[in-house]
Amino acid sequence: MSASFERLVDGIIDALQSHVVPNSNDDFVRGQVFSAIYALNGLKLAADWKAGPLLEQVRLQDDTFAAVKRLADGITHPEIPAMPRLPSDLSDAAAIEALRDDGDRRLGQLLLWASGADARAANRDLATGIEQLLRRSICDQLKIELATTPKSMLQQIAGGERDGGAAQG
Amino acid sequence: MQDVAKRPDDVPEPVRPAVVSDDAVRTALAQHLSRISGSRTEIASFGRKSSGFSWITYAFVARSAAEGDRKLILRVGPPNGLFAPYSVLPQVYALQSLAGSGVPVPALVSSEQHGAGIGFPFFICEHVEGDVPAPWAASELDPDHKRTIARQFVEILASLHRIDPGATAFASLQQGSQRAEVCAIAGWRASLARPTARYYPLLDWGGRWLEDNCPQPPCRTIVHGDYRIGNFIEYNGRIAAILDWELTHLGDPHEDLAWAMMPTFNARSRKLYGVLERAEVIDLYQRASGIAVSDKSLAFYEAYALYQAAAIQMCAVRAFEVDRFNDMRLAVMASQMPSIVRAFERALEAAA
Numbered sequence: 261m262s263a264s265f266e267r268l269v270d271g272i273i274d275a276l277q278s279h280v281v282p283n284s285n286d287d288f289v290r291g292q293v294f295s296a297i298y299a300l301n302g303l304k305l306a307a308d309w310k311a312g313p314l315l316e317q318v319r320l321q322d323d324t325f326a327a328v329k330r331l332a333d334g335i336t337h338p339e340i341p342a343m344p345r346l347p348s349d350l351s352d353a354a355a356i357e358a359l360r361d362d363g364d365r366r367l368g369q370l371l372l373w374a375s376g377a378d379a380r381a382a383n384r385d386l387a388t389g390i391e392q393l394l395r396r397s398i399c400d401q402l403k404i405e406l407a408t409t410p411k412s413m414l415q416q417i418a419g420g421e422r423d424g425g426a427a428q429g
Numbered sequence: 430m431q432d433v434a435k436r437p438d439d440v441p442e443p444v445r446p447a448v449v450s451d452d453a454v455r456t457a458l459a460q461h462l463s464r465i466s467g468s469r470t471e472i473a474s475f476g477r478k479s480s481g482f483s484w485i486t487y488a489f490v491a492r493s494a495a496e497g498d499r500k501l502i503l504r505v506g507p508p509n510g511l512f513a514p515y516s517v518l519p520q521v522y523a524l525q526s527l528a529g530s531g532v533p534v535p536a537l538v539s540s541e542q543h544g545a546g547i548g549f550p551f552f553i554c555e556h557v558e559g560d561v562p563a564p565w566a567a568s569e570l571d572p573d574h575k576r577t578i579a580r581q582f583v584e585i586l587a588s589l590h591r592i593d594p595g596a597t598a599f600a601s602l603q604q605g606s607q608r609a610e611v612c613a614i615a616g617w618r619a620s621l622a623r624p625t626a627r628y629y630p631l632l633d634w635g636g637r638w639l640e641d642n643c644p645q646p647p648c649r650t651i652v653h654g655d656y657r658i659g660n661f662i663e664y665n666g667r668i669a670a671i672l673d674w675e676l677t678h679l680g681d682p683h684e685d686l687a688w689a690m691m692p693t694f695n696a697r698s699r700k701l702y703g704v705l706e707r708a709e710v711i712d713l714y715q716r717a718s719g720i721a722v723s724d725k726s727l728a729f730y731e732a733y734a735l736y737q738a739a740a741i742q743m744c745a746v747r748a749f750e751v752d753r754f755n756d757m758r759l760a761v762m763a764s765q766m767p768s769i770v771r772a773f774e775r776a777l778e779a780a781a
Contacts, residue, residue, distance in 0.1 A: 267750050267760075274755040361628060368630030375634060398630050399774055405767040412765070 265353075269304040273297050313408050314356040317401050318346055321363035324397040328370055331390055335382050338369040370394055449485055449507045451477065454547055458489070458503060461546035462553075465539055468495035478502070482745065482758065483511040484675060488556065500556035501538060505549050509752035511744050511759070512675065517542045517550040519602070523651075523674035524554060526597035531588030533670050559664030561672070562702075564657055564694040572704050574666065579702040581668045582661065583710055586689065587717030589671075590650040590682040599651050602679055609649060609679035614640050614733065617740040625751045626743045629766070631774050632736065638777060639733055644726045646681035653677055656685040657694035658702050682720055686710075687730035693738070725780075732776035739769045 276293050284290050322343045329340045345359055371394045373379050379387035455475050462470040475489040487503040506515025517540050524537035540552035562570075562578075594600055607615070618636040621629075653660075654676025662670045688694075689701065690710065696703050701710050711722045745762040748754040 264750055271749060271755055271757055271760050275757045278755065364628050364630050368628060368633045371630050371634045372637065375638070395631070395774060399771055402767040402771050406771075409764050409767060 265308050266304055269300050273300050308353040309357070310408070311351060311353045311356055313404050314353060314360050315346070316404050317360045318356060318363060320397065320401050320404070321360070321367060322346075324367065324394065325363075327393060327397075328390055331386065331393070335379070335386070337379070338366070338373050340370070341366060367394060367398060371398070448509070449505055449549060451475075451487075454487065454503070454505060455489075457547040458487075458553075461539070461541075462491050462493070464546075466493060466495060468493040473498075482756070482762075484515070485510075501553055502535065502556050503551060503553050505547060505551045506544075507549060507754075509748060509754040511741070511748050511754075513748070513752070515550045515675075517552050519677040520674040521552055522598040522602070523677050524552070526592075526599060526651075527589075530592060532585055532592075533668060534674075535670050535672075557662045557664075557670040559662040559669045561660075561662055562658055564659035564696070575702050575704045577666055578663055578668060579705040579710075580713060582658070582689070582702070583705070583713045584717045585668060585671060586653075586656055586685055587714050587720075589653060589656075590648075590685070590718050590720060592651055594649065594651045594679055597651070599677070599679060602677075608643070610646055610681045610684070611640060611643050613652075613678055613680055613684075614643060614736075617737055621740050621743055623747065626747055627766075629739070629770055631770050632739055635732070635736060635773055635777050638781075639729075639736060642729070642781075644681070644683075644723070644729055646683070646726075647720050647723070648682070649679055650682045650720075651677065652680040652682065652684050654685075654688075656689050657691070658689075659694065681726065681730065682718070683722065683726040683730040684733065686714060686722065687727055688734045688737075691731075691734050691738075728776075728780040732773060732780045735769055735773035735776050739766065739773060742766055742769060 276297055280293050281290060284293065322345060325340050325343060328337075341363075345363070346356070350356060350359075371391065374387050374391040374394060379390070455472050458475075459470055459472045462472075470491050470493040473490040473492055475487060478486045478488045483506075484504045485507055487505070489501060489503065491499045491501050504520070506517065507513065521537060521540045521542075524534050527534045528536060535554040535557050538553040538555065541547070542550055544550050602609075605612075614636070618640065620626075621632055621636065653671070653674065655673050656671075660671065660673045661668050662672065690699075690707060692699060695701055700706055705713075711727075714720075715722055742762045742765055745759040749756070749759040749763075
């Protein structure tokens with residue numbers, strides 16, 4: 261989903277105000293929409309992304325860094341951060357997300373290194389093993405995100421179809 | 430009438446409004462058509478047609494004493510659209526170069542790259558009667574009918590790839606000495622590397638792999654760039670026009686073939702339009718185009734198709750978050766990223 265929770269809520273409110281309200285002549289429907297907008301404004305002030313999946317991703321990244329560090333011992337490689345990266349008292353979703361994004365950049369540097377000519381020249385088999393490990397781990401990280409992704413509604417979204425079935429929560 | 434206006438280099442860029450106002454577009458359109466036709470033109474039945482994510486499409490009737498009523502289409506490149514800033518040139522080149530060829534396209538009426546008339550890059554073309562099939566759904570159309578359309582779809586692609594681009598305006602799309610197909614990959618890599626986009630390690634690594642391992646094309650052709658079910662108009666069992674030429678470029682013909690066969694555009698089926706087996710598509714295409722399809726190149730471009738799909742999703746995220754383009758469909762596109770990136774990783778494994 262969209263990276264910024266607040267921006268996403270703003271976009272939903274704008275879509276309702278700009279496209280739904282002007283096209284509804286039914287007072288009850290308009291009442292529902294304005295109530296939804298009010299509720300969304302409340303969410304914007306009080307809510308944020310769930311921290312759980314982000315924490316799980318950061319922990320998985322840390323496990324991967326530790327494994328790469330063990331395997332790549334003695335070879336020159338991109339910097340691996342000191343672990344654990346998560347302070348025990350960190351609960352702010354935005355801060356955890358920033359940590360996850362930083363971890364992704366570092367994993368990317370390691371993956372580019374492991375699949376590059378220098379690492380292959382130093383130890384081809386080891387480099388290949390590290391590359392495979394990193395790819396598997398990054399895919400596992402994506403699985404965590406998939407678990408929080410709702411079922412696709414592409415057909416209804418693209419075509420605006422009325423009878424495409426209700427969105428499930 | 431056909432008028433492709435160009436701005437001289439010494440004329441400053443016009444000041445563009447930040448958003449596209451339908452009323453302002455309609456007024457400017459009447460003035461533009463009156464000017465180029467030399468006859469006062471009124472605009473009737475004017476309305477947005479677009480459910481697309483990029484260019485804004487309007488349908489309207491141009492009414493003038495000289496030419497009577499003409500049903501036309503206006504396409505405008507918004508300043509905060511998916512692939513902004515826009516160039517009208519690929520589409521103009523396509524509509525100009527392919528008129529009268531084996532590739533049916535709407536007739537071009539007028540265009541402006543610098544948008545002096547309307548405030549944004551735009552072009553006007555003839556309205557083409559017919560329906561646009563939805564690529565996402567398993568439609569209830571008769572399978573025989575779909576087979577007929579799918580075969581035409583492949584034959585038209587073969588016709589496009591048989592055209593010598595050097596003899597058309599497309600030749601000017603070649604930039605510098607870099608291979609055109611590598612240039613296209615580099616373009617998406619640059620798009621993904623923009624600092625505001627979320628970083629995906631597999632896309633960074635995979636983009637480098639694609640650029641380093643891009644196969645030599647069997648021949649360099651005009652590539653539509655978004656050749657798929659849903660980007661044509663069908664009328665009475667015939668494909669009447671191929672649409673959406675905004676991503677047209679020179680490159681490897683395998684690119685269009687791989688893109689067209691993506692399950693995403695075929696109601697999640699491995700068959701084209703849900704009816705034509707992959708082997709049948711390749712056989713038909715080879716016979717119609719005279720181009721031998723390489724399994725290795727096709728596997729490469731299937732991976733590239735997913736990479737490109739991921740880059741397009743990220744353009745959508747950017748348009749929503751950074752450029753504040755308030756279309757919720759763009760925000761929702763971001764949720765597709767994990768599944769696309771995973772599929773890309775698997776496709777790359779198959780192509781390596």
